[in-house]
Amino acid sequence: MSEKTWIYAVLEAVQHEMREDPAMTWIFQLTPPVASAPGMPVINLETEFGRKRVLNTTIDENWMASTVIGAGLAGSRSATYIPYQGAGMPFQVIQNHAAKLRHMTGGKASMPVVFIIELTGQTPGFAGQHSDYELDTAYARMPGVRCVVPSNPYDAKGLMTSALRSPDPVVFLNPAGLRSLSAEVPDEVYEVPLDRANVAREGSDLTIVSSGPGMPVALDAAERLAEDGMDVEVIDLRVLNEMDTETLVTSASKTGHVLTVDQSYYTLCPGAEVIARIAENVDGVRYKRVAFPDAPPPASPEMFLWMRPNADHVFDAAKRLVG
Amino acid sequence: MDHTTDDQFEDNMGDARGGTSRRGFLKIAGLAGLAVSLGSQVAKANGEIGFWARDLSDEKLIDMYSTILRIRWHERTMADKMLDDPGYRGYNHFYAGQEAVAAGVCAALRNDGPFDQIDLVYSSHRPTGHAIAKGVDLKLMAAENDFRATGLNGGYGAQMHLSDPSVGFIGADGIIGPGPVLAQGSALSFRARGSDQVSVVFGGDGTYGTPHFHAALNNAKLLDLPFIYIMENNLYHQYAHYSYSCPHTNIADAATAYGIPARVVDGQDVFQVYNAMHEAVERARAGGGPGFIEAKTYRYYNHWGAPGARVGELGAFGYDPLAITSFRPEREVRAWMQRDPVDICRNTLTAWGVIDAERAEQIEADIRAEVDEAFAWAMEQPLADPEDGLLHVFAEGRVPARQFG
Numbered sequence: 038m039s040e041k042t043w044i045y046a047v048l049e050a051v052q053h054e055m056r057e058d059p060a061m062t063w064i065f066q067l068t069p070p071v072a073s074a075p076g077m078p079v080i081n082l083e084t085e086f087g088r089k090r091v092l093n094t095t096i097d098e099n100w101m102a103s104t105v106i107g108a109g110l111a112g113s114r115s116a117t118y119i120p121y122q123g124a125g126m127p128f129q130v131i132q133n134h135a136a137k138l139r140h141m142t143g144g145k146a147s148m149p150v151v152f153i154i155e156l157t158g159q160t161p162g163f164a165g166q167h168s169d170y171e172l173d174t175a176y177a178r179m180p181g182v183r184c185v186v187p188s189n190p191y192d193a194k195g196l197m198t199s200a201l202r203s204p205d206p207v208v209f210l211n212p213a214g215l216r217s218l219s220a221e222v223p224d225e226v227y228e229v230p231l232d233r234a235n236v237a238r239e240g241s242d243l244t245i246v247s248s249g250p251g252m253p254v255a256l257d258a259a260e261r262l263a264e265d266g267m268d269v270e271v272i273d274l275r276v277l278n279e280m281d282t283e284t285l286v287t288s289a290s291k292t293g294h295v296l297t298v299d300q301s302y303y304t305l306c307p308g309a310e311v312i313a314r315i316a317e318n319v320d321g322v323r324y325k326r327v328a329f330p331d332a333p334p335p336a337s338p339e340m341f342l343w344m345r346p347n348a349d350h351v352f353d354a355a356k357r358l359v360g
Numbered sequence: 361m362d363h364t365t366d367d368q369f370e371d372n373m374g375d376a377r378g379g380t381s382r383r384g385f386l387k388i389a390g391l392a393g394l395a396v397s398l399g400s401q402v403a404k405a406n407g408e409i410g411f412w413a414r415d416l417s418d419e420k421l422i423d424m425y426s427t428i429l430r431i432r433w434h435e436r437t438m439a440d441k442m443l444d445d446p447g448y449r450g451y452n453h454f455y456a457g458q459e460a461v462a463a464g465v466c467a468a469l470r471n472d473g474p475f476d477q478i479d480l481v482y483s484s485h486r487p488t489g490h491a492i493a494k495g496v497d498l499k500l501m502a503a504e505n506d507f508r509a510t511g512l513n514g515g516y517g518a519q520m521h522l523s524d525p526s527v528g529f530i531g532a533d534g535i536i537g538p539g540p541v542l543a544q545g546s547a548l549s550f551r552a553r554g555s556d557q558v559s560v561v562f563g564g565d566g567t568y569g570t571p572h573f574h575a576a577l578n579n580a581k582l583l584d585l586p587f588i589y590i591m592e593n594n595l596y597h598q599y600a601h602y603s604y605s606c607p608h609t610n611i612a613d614a615a616t617a618y619g620i621p622a623r624v625v626d627g628q629d630v631f632q633v634y635n636a637m638h639e640a641v642e643r644a645r646a647g648g649g650p651g652f653i654e655a656k657t658y659r660y661y662n663h664w665g666a667p668g669a670r671v672g673e674l675g676a677f678g679y680d681p682l683a684i685t686s687f688r689p690e691r692e693v694r695a696w697m698q699r700d701p702v703d704i705c706r707n708t709l710t711a712w713g714v715i716d717a718e719r720a721e722q723i724e725a726d727i728r729a730e731v732d733e734a735f736a737w738a739m740e741q742p743l744a745d746p747e748d749g750l751l752h753v754f755a756e757g758r759v760p761a762r763q764f765g
Contacts, residue, residue: 303760336517341749
């Protein structure tokens with residue numbers, strides 16, 4: 038166990054799998070697979086595994102994603118790190134090939150591949166094109182492609198290990214705003230399941246459901262609500278596809294109040310699916326949904342910070358919902 | 361197509377305004393082997409490109425020099441503000457070092473007039489130089505880059521989404537890929553409506569590796585579109601040398617393979633860029649189809665810069681901290697700085713007798729004052745009204761706030 042940044046924890050998982058499996062490849066551009074941590078060896082996948090296995094390539098994210106699918110179809114595990122500015126470019130090949138090939142071939146096609154899709158736009162100034170407030174939903178509703186979105190370095194490492202070991206294609210949403218997080222993370226390899234939400238905080242009055250870049254806000258608000266006398270349960274979805282309905286239903290049955298928090302556009306945000314699943318299974322629950330308005334994030338910090346859900350918004354919404 | 365020989369070139373020079381002194385310069389430069397003469401010598405050796413810049417008025421030549429200076433001082437001022445002014449918030453993908461490309465290209469375009477008659481420019485994530493050269497207002501741009509409500513785009517876009525259709529600057533684009541295809545789409549509309557406008561895209565060496573590069577060239581050729589691709593090859597895309605993504609030394613070879621007339625020019629010499637652009641524009645206006653110009657150039661600064669950088673730390677815009685695989689050797693940076701587009705242009709105009717040292721100094725002093733005034737104006741502009749973030753999603757109306765639950 039030692040203090041590690043988000044990216045160090047993630048690359049530690051990748052390094053372990055690449056050492057175990059000499060056929061595995063990693064494709065990147067812009068973001069070199071390099072990380073360091075105090076008192077730990079520097080990780081540099083490119084120098085360790087060489088350029089036949091770790092490739093710095095063209096600015097062509099569709100090619101990157103297509104290439105790892107091809108590697109997977111040939112029997113090799115493969116992963117690609119899609120940087121934020123091209124996060125939507127590989128959509129078509131993931132949506133229409135990775136998601137459907139196993140089913141279309143009657144189970145013959147297998148793609149043990151991971152698409153790490155960076156989500157940005159969580160800090161002011163990024164403006165429209167470098168802000169990803171739709172990709173969680175977009176990549177979460179493809180049958181055949183698992184979709185995870187970690188919110189802390191521990192889960193990021195464990196989910197990466199599970200994703201790389203999965204026989205299914207996995208979209209690993211990597212919230213860039215959380216990359217600066219550091220935490221105590223085990224040095225040894227471990228898995229975090231690809232089908233379980235995490236109850237990040239237990240409570241009985243209200244269930245707050247969030248994921249990835251929404252989690253810091255959700256936890257901050259829960260802390261303040263607790264100081265204000267409200268006993269809040271916080272669920273970190275962690276996995277968007279297949280969503281863990283059971284954990285949601287269990288919590289909502291207990292609290293009777295559900296507040297979803299998403300750093301994602303309001304329409305069809307993950308919270309919309311959360312509320313639908315609970316509503317189908319539990320009667321009498323009251324709901325609220327905090328999300329980014331259906332407008333591209335503007336460059337101006339004044340506009341952006343007003344629009345982006347923060348702990349004040351969540352605190353006030355919780356008070357109105359429960360109070 | 362101009363087939364000017366060296367002799368014709370010398371003869372014709374006498375007809376151009378200030379021709380005698382320009383011819384004299386070329387002879388002296390040729391003897392002395394001055395670095396500043398390189399561009400002109402290459403242009404002469406490549407007999408296929410006419411030296412069209414010789415026909416330009418002194419006023420136009422000084423305009424081109426002023427554009428180069430305006431861009432250079434804009435970039436330097438912005439970098440200084442990032443390092444020194446805690447109140448400054450703008451970021452930038454710096455264009456310093458590449459000024460002659462934007463200035464030479466836009467000098468050959470129609471920049472004034474009704475929107476349905478002016479030429480259109482599609483820019484990149486490195487747009488400030490293109491914007492200035494196309495005629496975007498310096499004050500409005502400076503305000504936009506600092507997220508001000510009265511900026512060029514109301515603070516919605518900032519540096520990577522600058523746009524001013526009134527001067528034909530369709531705009532910056534933060535995404536590598538679609539730009540050239542969008543630009544040839546505009547060219548398609550020009551052809552359909554019988555206009556002689558041309559559509560121009562600026563793309564870096566990184567665009568070669570995108571599928572859009574190839575789709576744009578292939579279709580522009582098939583459809584004979586008035587579309588010109590300006591390949592600004594500054595050797596590095598993001599943090600990788602272009603050899604990581606392109607097998608050609610000259611990316612222009614790829615355009616030739618698509619049947620498109622292609623030129624490789626010294627992107628540090630504004631007149632070489634202008635000559636090639638003039639040729640491509642004339643051909644496209646006359647219905648001769650697309651053109652491709654590869655300008656060999658270099659950016660002096662890091663891939664990008666932002667406030668919070670500190671002098672001497674991580675090179676403060678000189679060194680790319682993410683360039684772990686492929687970094688820019690310091691010797692390479694310094695070697696390119698020896699062939700500075702400002703110096704080359706000033707020395708050429710001085711040798712041609714268009715300006716003298718005193719005039720050159722005065723021009724630069726005026727430009728610096730203009731740039732300083734633009735930044736000072738920008739910093740006094742109001743910040744955006746937060747609730748305006750809900751506007752401009754559709755042509756009309758305001759979308760609902762959703763952040764309050």
